[in-house]
Amino acid sequence: MSGAAPPLFAWRRTFLGDGVLLAAPEGSVRIRPRVTPLLRLRELLAPVHPGPGVAGVTVDGPRGFTTAEGEYGALVNLRGEARQRTFAAVYGDDFCATFDADCTTRSAFDGMRDAVQKLAYAHALGLGADRFRNYLYAPPPGWTGLPRHASVVWISPGCPREHALLTVFKARPTNMTFSMRQHHRLFEQLPREFGEKPPSATDTFTTTQGLMAQLVTYTGVVNGRALMVSDLTLADQRYVYPARLETSASDLDGHAKALKGFAERVRPLPAPSAPVDALTSWVD
Amino acid sequence: MKLDLPLPDGWIAQPASRADGRFVSYSQHGVGLLISSLMSLPQDPEAWLLRAALDELPAGAAATITARGSRETVDGWRALVVEAEVTGGAAARETRIVVLYQFLDHGAAAIVRGPAELVADRRDELLELLGKARPDFRSSHPVCLWEVFEGLAQKEGALPVLDGFQP
Numbered sequence: 001m002s003g004a005a006p007p008l009f010a011w012r013r014t015f016l017g018d019g020v021l022l023a024a025p026e027g028s029v030r031i032r033p034r035v036t037p038l039l040r041l042r043e044l045l046a047p048v049h050p051g052p053g054v055a056g057v058t059v060d061g062p063r064g065f066t067t068a069e070g071e072y073g074a075l076v077n078l079r080g081e082a083r084q085r086t087f088a089a090v091y092g093d094d095f096c097a098t099f100d101a102d103c104t105t106r107s108a109f110d111g112m113r114d115a116v117q118k119l120a121y122a123h124a125l126g127l128g129a130d131r132f133r134n135y136l137y138a139p140p141p142g143w144t145g146l147p148r149h150a151s152v153v154w155i156s157p158g159c160p161r162e163h164a165l166l167t168v169f170k171a172r173p174t175n176m177t178f179s180m181r182q183h184h185r186l187f188e189q190l191p192r193e194f195g196e197k198p199p200s201a202t203d204t205f206t207t208t209q210g211l212m213a214q215l216v217t218y219t220g221v222v223n224g225r226a227l228m229v230s231d232l233t234l235a236d237q238r239y240v241y242p243a244r245l246e247t248s249a250s251d252l253d254g255h256a257k258a259l260k261g262f263a264e265r266v267r268p269l270p271a272p273s274a275p276v277d278a279l280t281s282w283v284d
Numbered sequence: 285m286k287l288d289l290p291l292p293d294g295w296i297a298q299p300a301s302r303a304d305g306r307f308v309s310y311s312q313h314g315v316g317l318l319i320s321s322l323m324s325l326p327q328d329p330e331a332w333l334l335r336a337a338l339d340e341l342p343a344g345a346a347a348t349i350t351a352r353g354s355r356e357t358v359d360g361w362r363a364l365v366v367e368a369e370v371t372g373g374a375a376a377r378e379t380r381i382v383v384l385y386q387f388l389d390h391g392a393a394a395i396v397r398g399p400a401e402l403v404a405d406r407r408d409e410l411l412e413l414l415g416k417a418r419p420d421f422r423s424s425h426p427v428c429l430w431e432v433f434e435g436l437a438q439k440e441g442a443l444p445v446l447d448g449f450q451p
Contacts, residue, residue: 037425042435064436064446072429072446074436091432117449136429138443145427146285146388152427155388161360165388168428267443 009108009115027084027103027112029119036095041074044098048087054080067121068275070129072136075120077113084109088120093134097123118278129272132170135241138265140166140258149187163227163248166262171239171269188242193220194229203256207263211236217255230255236268285322287385287392288420292413307395315398315406322419325391329364329384336395337368337382345373347380355383357415362386365411369400379403381410387419 009024019032035044041062050057061076073090086101099120103112132150139145143154143166156164169188172180200217207213211234218229228250234241243266245259291310295317298309307318326332338347351367363385370378381396381403394414396403403410426432436444 038432040426040431041433062436063449064433064444065449066447072433074433074446075449091429134429136433136443136446138430138441139428141441144421145423145431146390146421147423147427153388155421159388160362265443267446270447 009111026105026108027101029099029101029112029116031097031099031119033097033123034095035089035098038091038094038096041089044089044096045076045087048076048078048085048100050078050080050083050085054083056081065117065121066270066273067123067125068273069123069125069127070270070272071125071127072270073120073123075117079109082106084112086113086116088116090120090123090125092125092127097125099123115278118276122276122278129238130173132172133239133269135171135239135269136267137168137262139168140262150183151187163246165246167244167246169242169244171241174235174238174240188244190218190229190231191220191222193222194218194227196220200252205260205263207234207266209264209267211241211263211266211268213260213263215256215259217252219250226250228252228255230259232259232263234263234266238271239269241266241268285390285423286420287319287322287394287417289319289394289414289417291317307393314402315396315410318393318395318397320393322387322390322392322421325386325389326384329386329391333364333366333382333384336384336393337366337380341370342373342375345370345375347371350379355411355415357385357417359418361418363414363417376400381407381414383414383417385417385419387421390419390421392417392419 009026011022011024014021014023016030019030022029022031045062057078057080059076059078062074064072064074067073067090071090071092073088075086075088078085082104084103088099090097099116101112101116103109139154142157146153146155151167151169154166154168156162158164197219203215205213214233216231220227225248228247230245232243243259243262245255247255295310295312298311306323307320310317310319334349337349341347347368347370349366350369353365355363355365357363363383366382368380370380377400378397379400383394385392394417396410433444433446
């Protein structure tokens with residue numbers, strides 16, 4: 001945020017087919033509340049530039065941020081001598097909201113960037129915190145992610161000869177509802193083949209991100225194939241973050257090491273924080 | 285996601301021959317090759333294979349299953365194979381080789397069709413080609429937040445910083 005007081009934009013609103021346009025004499029902000037399909041940030045940013053012939057462009061960002069609702073976003077500011085573009089995106093589960101500002105009044109550059117920052121920070125995706133959510137983790141390098149219902153299966157590059165799958169389930173609130181239990185039974189619970197032998201002792205530890213972790217390993221024979229499955233359950237006060245490693249190997253220590261490595265690459269979901277009033281200068 | 289089957293030079297893409305749009309079509313020296321996209325593995329793979337082998341028979345023709353079995357691709361993926369011979373009707377005697385690949389809980393198919401003599405002459409070459417198929421599970425869209433914010437991390441392999449500012 002700049003130290004100078006931002007100008008009070010006299011926004012006028014126009015409804016567009018895919019959102020709204022806020023226009024002021026100094027510039028405009030186009031807000032698209034639901035952009036699908038989900039795109040990588042760099043794909044969203046690819047067409048954003050101050051325009052041909054704009055000299056002396058400096059780029060600030062993209063910088064990641066967390067909204068008042070606790071959702072993830074990023075903002076980039078591209079400032080030329082005579083024109084500035086500010087672009088922000090706030091990500092929901094399978095869509096994002098975008099804020100695309102164009103400012104041609106040099107004295108309003110800081111204010112316009114700050115206005116976009118506030119608009120994005122205060123934006124309501126309206127998804128609620130009490131839901132299955134994607135969370136931030138680093139997948140094993142070189143593995144390929146295959147989306148499934150409420151999870152992603154990461155396939156090792158050695159598959160199928162070296163069978164290794166890491167399933168990362170969506171985070172869910174710590175208070176399991178009946179519906180969540182049903183979901184667990186339908187899509188996550190191990191088949192009965194893994195109940196024939198007693199599981200390993202539960203290994204408990206705390207990650208450097210402060211998540212409480214439990215690790216249990218099961219073995220079983222499915223369709224004639226011996227499999228080892230380790231269930232990792234990470235938890236904080238608000239969410240549970242389950243993951244599962246399945247291999248044809250029988251190396252218990254190797255399993256634990258791989259999953260503990262993954263656990264260190266999981267970041268807890270952010271909590272909602274104090275909202276701001278981004279539209280104090282609304283006149284329309 | 286798609287079936288990755290590297291075709292040598294000489295295979296020429298053909299207009300889509302099936303209405304369902306799940307197959308792309310190629311031909312080389314009178315032999316046709318249909319390659320499917322990745323799909324959910326059929327509940328009954330054997331039945332699916334037989335249906336595919338007997339599909340689109342010319343009027344008055346009949347098909348006979350001449351071989352069926354299981355093979356492994358060069359990467360080790362399981363593939364079910366059915367061969368059929370189509371006779372009768374107006375068309376020449378045709379050989380069909382249908383392969384259903386099993387990639388975890390996904391499947392994909394490749395179907396060779398051609399005059400029986402031409403396919404017989406190239407059978408080993410065609411089976412070797414079909415054995416090179418592998419799944420490409422990559423999605424054109426990000427499947428996790430890591431991919432969404434790819435490049436935002438301050439160093440390779442690190443998690444991106446997503447609490448950079450707060451108004």
